[in-house]
Amino acid sequence: MPKSHYEWDRWSPPVIGEHSLAKHRILREYVERYVQILMADPRRDLLKLTVVDGFAGGGIYQLATGGEHLGSPLILMDAVESAVAKLQRKRLKRIKVAADFVFIEKKADAHVCLESVLEEQRPGVLQSDHVKSVHGLFEEELDGVISHINSRGRKPRAIFILDQYGYSDILVDTLRSIFSRIPNAEIFMTLAVGWIVAYMNGETNAGHILRKSLGLSAAEVEDAFLREDADAARKRRTVQAVLHQTFSTKLGAQYYTPFFIHSRESNKSYWFLHLANSWRAHDEVKKLHWTMENHFRHYGDAGTMMLGFDPRKDNPDQLDLVYAFDYSAKGRTTDSLLEELPRMITDEYTDGIQLRALAQSLANQTPATESLLGEVVNKACQEQLLVKKGRDGEVRRPSTTTKPNDIIYPARQLRLPWPHSK
Numbered sequence: 147m148p149k150s151h152y153e154w155d156r157w158s159p160p161v162i163g164e165h166s167l168a169k170h171r172i173l174r175e176y177v178e179r180y181v182q183i184l185m186a187d188p189r190r191d192l193l194k195l196t197v198v199d200g201f202a203g204g205g206i207y208q209l210a211t212g213g214e215h216l217g218s219p220l221i222l223m224d225a226v227e228s229a230v231a232k233l234q235r236k237r238l239k240r241i242k243v244a245a246d247f248v249f250i251e252k253k254a255d256a257h258v259c260l261e262s263v264l265e266e267q268r269p270g271v272l273q274s275d276h277v278k279s280v281h282g283l284f285e286e287e288l289d290g291v292i293s294h295i296n297s298r299g300r301k302p303r304a305i306f307i308l309d310q311y312g313y314s315d316i317l318v319d320t321l322r323s324i325f326s327r328i329p330n331a332e333i334f335m336t337l338a339v340g341w342i343v344a345y346m347n348g349e350t351n352a353g354h355i356l357r358k359s360l361g362l363s364a365a366e367v368e369d370a371f372l373r374e375d376a377d378a379a380r381k382r383r384t385v386q387a388v389l390h391q392t393f394s395t396k397l398g399a400q401y402y403t404p405f406f407i408h409s410r411e412s413n414k415s416y417w418f419l420h421l422a423n424s425w426r427a428h429d430e431v432k433k434l435h436w437t438m439e440n441h442f443r444h445y446g447d448a449g450t451m452m453l454g455f456d457p458r459k460d461n462p463d464q465l466d467l468v469y470a471f472d473y474s475a476k477g478r479t480t481d482s483l484l485e486e487l488p489r490m491i492t493d494e495y496t497d498g499i500q501l502r503a504l505a506q507s508l509a510n511q512t513p514a515t516e517s518l519l520g521e522v523v524n525k526a527c528q529e530q531l532l533v534k535k536g537r538d539g540e541v542r543r544p545s546t547t548t549k550p551n552d553i554i555y556p557a558r559q560l561r562l563p564w565p566h567s568k
């Protein structure tokens with residue numbers, strides 16, 4: 147388990163770590179975008195949404211540079227209010243976002259602190275029907291929370307923030323039950339993969355915890371963690387590959403972003419995952435990662451083998467290349483995709499594939515957004531490796547922006563060496 151936990155006292159709040167600030171920026175911007183995108187149709191004037199902060203914390207921090215910084219519960223409330231204000235400026239008709247917030251916190255001190263911050267920042271809010279603050283355990287409250295969400299409409303919308311400290315408080319079964327009962331739900335969750343890797347070296351009960359929390363079999367735990375005697379970077383990639391299997395097959399969510407927040411304070415990384423059945427939501431989260439260079443890391447391939455790590459084939463020299471969603475990462479992803487896409491489209495899509503369908507099929511396999519895939523398609527068209535056509539079958543010039551419904555075909559003669567050799 148991570149050693150440094152936040153301790154909450156309203157008069158001496160904990161100092162927030164840099165990694166938590168990065169996480170808060172993603173949450174704030176994502177929730178704002180979420181509301182704006184769902185309300186983008188000018189005919190729409192009502193959105194019902196429930197936001198659940200299941201590991202809410204004490205609601206306030208100190209900044210190392212001085213001053214206070216609000217915790218995730220108020221960031222989420224602010225984000226919804228700010229989106230509504232921005233939308234309302236462009237509309238004559240009054241819009242309504244009926245957002246319910248549920249905040250759950252296990253520790254009494256943190257919960258008391260959270261309620262006093264909520265009362266200071268939004269007087270009277272705790273007496274309203276729209277904000278519920280619970281002193282309890284997320285896993286014990288979940289059933290009631292899901293019933294409440296489902297009582298709000300036929301296809302209810304909900305965002306869950308599950309910001310656990312380690313890796314054992316959120317079980318795979320819990321995530322699966324959220325998606326099976328609320329298919330439109332989206333989940334942001336933390337998973338301390340760095341600690342999983344470290345613990346696998348020594349602690350004997352860690353395997354048991356992993357089996358329980360991630361739903362792995364004893365053989366999978368043995369395979370992934372115990373037989374591997376390589377260094378931490380290689381081990382981390384092995385862990386990722388196993389978790390990739392878990393997340394892509396056991397949760398009932400079609401898409402997930404498996405990027406890391408690197409904590410310089412503890413020199414350990416943890417996954418900040420976004421899980422959803424909506425591809426659009428997934429692509430928006432990826433776009434946010436690309437706007438925050440150097441805060442998030444990806445320890446995998448730059449192209450289409452994001453997490454498909456095979457320890458026997460992987461080149462150890464590549465393992466420690468930092469992928470920080472910056473200029474160099476973009477260059478590496480572009481180069482890898484430029485090599486992989488023409489071959490993939492020639493092998494698998496001889497009748498062509500729309501850019502949107504390609505982006506959806508590669509969503510869990512590449513850090514590239516749809517728009518970056520479109521840029522690579524253009525480059526490949528310039529190099530006459532691919533051809534793109536518009537809706538009416540007209541060949542589109544490489545200089546035009548690739549549209550989501552453009553169809554991409556293999557060029558008749560692929561000019562790459564064949565079969566591929568490095």
Ligand SMILES: C[S@@+](CC[C@H](N)C(=O)[O-])C[C@H]1O[C@@H](n2cnc3c(N)ncnc32)[C@H](O)[C@@H]1O
Pocket residue numbers: 152166200201202203204205216217218219250251252253256282283284285309310311315
């Ligand atoms: C990382 S902190 C949350 C920080 C908060 N999300 C923020 O960004 O401001 C995790 C919190 O979850 C609480 N917690 C731990 N296990 C819990 C559980 N099973 N149910 C609810 N809260 C829990 C801890 O007491 C701690 O306050």
